[in-house]
Amino acid sequence: MNASACRPWAGFSLLFFSTHLLAAPALSIEERLARLEARTAAAEVRAAAAEADAAQLRQELKHMNQQLAVRSSAPTQPTLNERVARIEARQQSLETRSSTLASTVEAVKALDDGFKFGAYARSGTITNQGDAGRGGVNMTPAGSVGGAIGRLGNEPDTYVEAKFSKESQADNGTRSKYMFVLADGVETPNDWTSTQSSLNVRQVYSELSHLASFQDTPMLRDATIWAGKRFDRDNYDIHWLDRGIVFLAGTGGGIYDIRPTQDWRLNVSLMGRSYGDFGMENGKDVRSYVATVNQFFDNDRWQLMLSGISSGQNDGKLKKSSEDESGNSHRLNRAGFKPGEKGWHGMFTYSQPDFFGREGFFKTSLLYGKGLGAEVGNIAADGDLLDKAQTLRLALYGQGRLHKDWRIAPSVVTERSQDRYVPNDDYRYLTFNTRLANEINSNFEMLYEFTWQTMDIDARGYDGRQKADGDFWKVTIAPTFKAQTGDFFTRPELRLFATYMNWSKNLDNFSSTDDFGQKNFKSGGVWQLGVQMETWF
Template sequence: MTTSPQRPLKAPLAMAVAIAIMSTSGLATADSTGDIEARLAELEQRINDAEQRARAAERRAAEAEQAMAVQRQSNETDQPARVTAQTEDLEERLAAVERQASGEEGFSFNAYARSGLLIGEGGKSIDGGPYLTPAGSVGGAVGRLGNEPDTYVETVLNYKTRYDNGAKAHYRTMIADGVETSNDWTSDESSLNVRQVYVELSDLPSFTGAFENSAIWAGKRFDRDNFDIHWLDSDFIFLAGTGAGIYDVQLTDDWKANFSVYGRSYSEYPTEDSDTGGDTDNLTFTMNNYVGNWQWMVSALSAADNEERAMDTGATAADSGFHTMLAYHGDSFFGLADGSFKAAVLHGRGLGAETKVIGGDGNLTDDATSTRLGLYGTTYLAPKWRLAPAVLAEVSEDRYAEGDEYSWATFNARLANELTSNFEMQYELSYQWMDLDPGASGTAVEGSYRKFTIAPTFKPEVGGFWKRPEIRLFASWSDWDEELNDFSDEDALGSAGFTGGEWAFGVQSEVWF
């Protein structure tokens, strides 16, 4: 800073002022001299005060400049650390927002729902569903497009948390309901149910070795690795119930395995001593193995005292069982084109003879055996044409009675033509052959069921089989061999006025997210 020059001496300044005053007045008397001296003293005091104020201002300016220099030096030293801290804070906040937005943390909501109206030729509601044929009683599903008269909804509530040590927790509740009435108020027909309630923990820092990337869970749930043929509304495998397990145990570099135990209740079944006195729990112990695209699943089942169940057929109910599945999850359309496919062979004995819903049927005999094949694929035949064929077939013996035999096979194809960005035409052809012999407990039948559906479909965006929501109109023609009506008077094909050659019309919405 530039400083002011020193002021000249005060005495000459006072003398000059005095001479100026005297020359102005033209005379000086003794009395006036005293007055002048007083005024000079006052002026000198004022000059002294001004000089002191100037020096004080100079000191304050110098101190301020020195402080600013120190601050500038401090800023240059601390700025990188402050910027780094601010950047880390912003990055952490952004990551938290992104995790919540992606569903990795916080609350999320998922759903599946379908609702539709199915009307027959006579202008009245008709029976429908993928399991309306006689083979449906043993799992034989047919194509579902234009064939569903129900309203079904699954509501899934999730809450996910990540802790400071990196561990994650996932809580899920799933509520479901399904009715076939078209009414707006359906409390009398409702089957509202809590289907899942569980907690899963993952990325636990104390897990090491083969368990380093494992997740543990307990509660009521659908197994994470269930998979299905959507067009038939049939799972390849459906493992569910209440229990506990661990996923993704890394046994070798290429081999992962899941281990679980699921309980399912067999309650209020008649025994020889009581009409409603029997109950037990089936326990399913499963090891699910993954090597590359291959999956090999083995399960052992046990239901203590289930053999006391009184069977109408006179057979002995199973109290144990075995189930296995070998599956391949392909990343092309059977190696022929771009797309995907899944294929699986399943086999079970005893309680494991219910090959899809493992442990879901307590009426199976001790000698029951079943073998099932399932496969499907998806691909584009042309830029605007996509195809999804599927096959599901099963043979079983001694299922509910000694000597019974159930054989069936379903061939289904879903075809779609994308006409605009939000409109497509869907077509489905479904054929099922069945040879069902319940033994002495019923009537043996053999024959086939056929269905063809055309469905104009609206959706927000076309492209692939998995985009929803969609709203579709449909017309379905179904026909079957008359002999199949004799299998049972309780299923759709045996009901009055439902004897083959039926048209059905309707509308349906379907959504999942």
């Protein structure tokens, strides 16, 4: 027990003994001595407590002196009025800055309200042992009918799309959108390419969605109506081949997302396309028209797309002039077999939302076309097809993760086409392509791509084309930098690449105008090196 705690008890003891002495009778010497000793003990206790209090006071005084010393060495503190004035000045400055910032934000919002910009671009260069490199996804004989090969390390061009859109909403809740897309593509590496440019307006259309007048009709509540020149919204392709599984485009109008039931939605459209004038005697542009019903079931897992095509002028008589002979020889040299006037196209697709139980996706598409629909990848884009032309194509592709550091994207496309341009012609091919990505760190990965394509083609002289029966294969290694690894579709990518390709010798003689068979680009093995960027947003 400390001295302070003893003080109350010491006082109580003294009072007790004092009172007792006054009230008690005369005591003996021994008793008086005992009481005196008790009083002495109590006094000693009080003295110890006093000494403890004094020590505590000295310690507190020392601490106060230290604080005063620190304060005396510090700068002079502002007065209360000065502090208030400073706070008011800061508040006024902040209010001014906030007002300026708010005005800037409002101005930007007014300028940027609903406006969006998107783009796709690729640009690269290829060298073949010091010569200009050759490439392109349709470089093989099978490419003449859509048999694309792997695109990695195989693109010598610069291609760009710039997409501008403006969206707004009316007071009644109806939303509108305007889209404008410019595109250009060249193969020259020069910085100024105006003479080689193919600048083009690829899309220009408007659409309306969430229409207020449709909200009381359940099947039209989510519908979007559109008109203009556009790509169909639900086109899709195998990116690794740069080849559309289905590509529908033209100028016309349609309606998307009609929902007869919760698990069934459909799109309806009518588009027009042009096949050119082909030197026709009447000088008219040959048009085709494509009516399409595209249906989706079970949360879009199943898709059934049907298109009918009509081109009444496509059998028009051609003028026999030297100009036509040179410009349209592929039509004039078909021994009187006229191109088709009609056709139809169908596609059945299953979409799997995973890669066989792993992260990713997988699609299977079966396509059939007849007449003008026999170009199954690009609907109604080929006006030279015969009415009896037929094409059957099967495509399987997807992408997924094999391991925490490895991704894979395989694809298989096979096609059989007959009576395309002249009776009894025959086109067959099978393409296998796979791309692998090994993530080294968050900004660097190694890309690998392998393509093998086998073909058996008998063009029967159409457009100067001969028979081609053989194989093609290609291997590419591409060290790649990107903003963040982890997904095949994250861009931009900056790549170095080395590509080795080879093919059967008899493929060199398929056509005198294609890449194969040209100087320094014959069968026997070709190395090509290059650099490329690709981006989209």
